[in-house]
Amino acid sequence: MLRFVGGVTGLALQILPSGGRSWILRVKIGEKRRDIGLGGYPDVSLAEARDKAREIRSLIEQGIDPIQHRKRQRSALVAEQKRGLTFAVAVERFMKRKAPELSNDKHKEQWFSTLRNYAVPELGDMLVDDITTQDVLLVLKPIWEEKTETASRLRSRIEMVLSWAQANGHRTGDNPAKWGGNLKELLPSPAKIKKVTHRPAVAVADVQAWFASLRKRRDLTARALELLILCCCRSIEVRLSVWEEFDFDRRIWTVPAQRMKTRVEHRIPLTNYAVSLLKAVPHHANSPYVFAAPQGRALHDDDLSGLMRSMHASELKRGTDGWLDPRSGLPAVPHGLRSTFRDWAAENNYPREISEMALAHKTGSDVERAYQRSDLLERRRQQLVSWNEFLHAHPSSSVVEFRRRT
Known part of the structure; x- marks a missing residue:
């Protein structure tokens, strides 16, 4: 039952059989008669119902459908709520999408720890x-000059998180973390302030003795x-x-x-030395890995690093300076052995592109790589044969019996 109350044409109090009461505005929109709900009584008073009714009639007079208008407002509110995403939550959601693209757990932790440690506390x-x-x-200024490489990576990662947020409807406008035409004008170029640090490497002059010690x-x-x-x-x-x-x-x-940093399959030519080494490694019954630890797991990165630290310590006990990088004076690390090879290749006049391919580095422009289809496998094989023979040339580099670690 409707009881019209006056004050605004069409405003009525609807009384339901259950006793409930609500305000209704009966209006004509175009050629259709509509009953528009204005809320329940007594939560909405008569004065409030009249104000709402006047607003609706005003919209109709302006040629606006109040029902569609209300739907648009509701949609805008929902959209605004969806956009109401905090940066911390955005980082966690972006991490779930990004994680499968990263090569290993260590890389994932490094990738996301920069956001958690530097960006999330501020943003x-x-x-x-x-x-x-x-x-x-x-976020960036406090570490831009002191930790330039970390800061540069952090900026890129913030940009990616905000780009993801925009693509998912959570923000609009330009990306505030982009470099060109934005932060580039406000921060010094990383190339001008970055201190280049190379992984400590065994000197070419020492690598034969180091290799003999390893064997x-x-x-x-x-x-x-x-x-x-x-390899x-x-x-x-x-x-x-x-x-x-x-x-x-x-x-x-x-x-x-x-498993490659470049995300491109890499073929490595095996020398006689490499084949002999691999064929001497016993197969682990419960592991697919070539170099499986006793429990069947793969070796950790620190297993190799720890071995090089042990080799260095052994040399110090013998009264030598150990295996030091000739430039930095720091003890050599596994990754630095790639630099040792690169120095040897340069000293022996090997073409740059051959050496870079051996290290699985990208060479040339995108266009050059598009036309360079060959991986120069046989030319790289010749280089690795020479490199392997050079390593084995030390007098004490004799073949030793393999014994599985227990």
């Missing part, structure tokens, strides 16, 4: 739609490190290698794209 509680260039600067060690980790320097690999390429990757007939080791 975490802010809505992504409210973040401005000045807010991003508050005297009979444990599994030593063999993994030996393959690393013979000029990264640690992850060796540690996670499985037997199926090695074609001993063709003497090729194919490292899958997901």
Whole structure:
């Protein structure tokens, strides 16, 4: 039952059989009669109902459908609520999407720890739609000159998080973390202030003696490190290698794209030395890994690093200076062995592109790479044969019996 109350044409109190009461405005919109609800009584008073009714009639007089108008307002509110995402939540959601693209747990932790440690404390509680260039600067400025490489990566990662947020409807406008035409004008160029630090490497003059010392060690980790320097690999390429990757007939080791830094499959020519080493490694019954620890797990990165620290310490006990990088004076690390190879290649006049391919580095422009389809495998094989022969040339570099680590 409707009881019209006056004050505004069409305003009525609807009384339901259950006793409930609500305000209704009966109006004509175009050619249709509509009953528009204004809320329940007594939560909405008569005065409030009349005010709402007047607003609706005003919209109709302006040619606006009040029902569609209300729907648009509701949609705008929902959209605004969806955009109401904090930076901290955006980071966590972006991490779930980004994580599968990263090669290993260590890389994932490094990637996300920069956001958690530097950006979230400053921006975490802010809505992504409210973040401005000045807010991003508050994060970057304190570490831009002191930790330039970290800060540069952090800026890129903030930009990616905000780009993801915009693509998902949580923010609008320009990305406040973009470099060109934005932060580039406010911060010094990383190239001008970045202190280039290279991983400490064994000197070319010392590497034969270092290699001879390595070969005297009979444990599994030593063999993994030996393959690393013979093939000029990264640690992850060796540690996670499985037997199926090695074609001993063709003497090729194919490292899958997901384990390569460039995300491109990499073929490594195997020398006689590398083949002999691999064939001497016992197969682990409960593990697919070539260099499987006793429990069947893959070696950790620190297993190889720890071995090099041990080798350095042994030299110090013998009264020598140990295995030091000739430039920095720091003890050499596994990744630095790739620099040792690169220095040797340069000293022996090997073409740059051959050496860079051996290290699985990208060479040339995108256009040049598009036309350079060959990976120059056989030319790289010749280079690795020479490199391996150079490493074995030390008088004390004799073959030792392999003994599995227990």
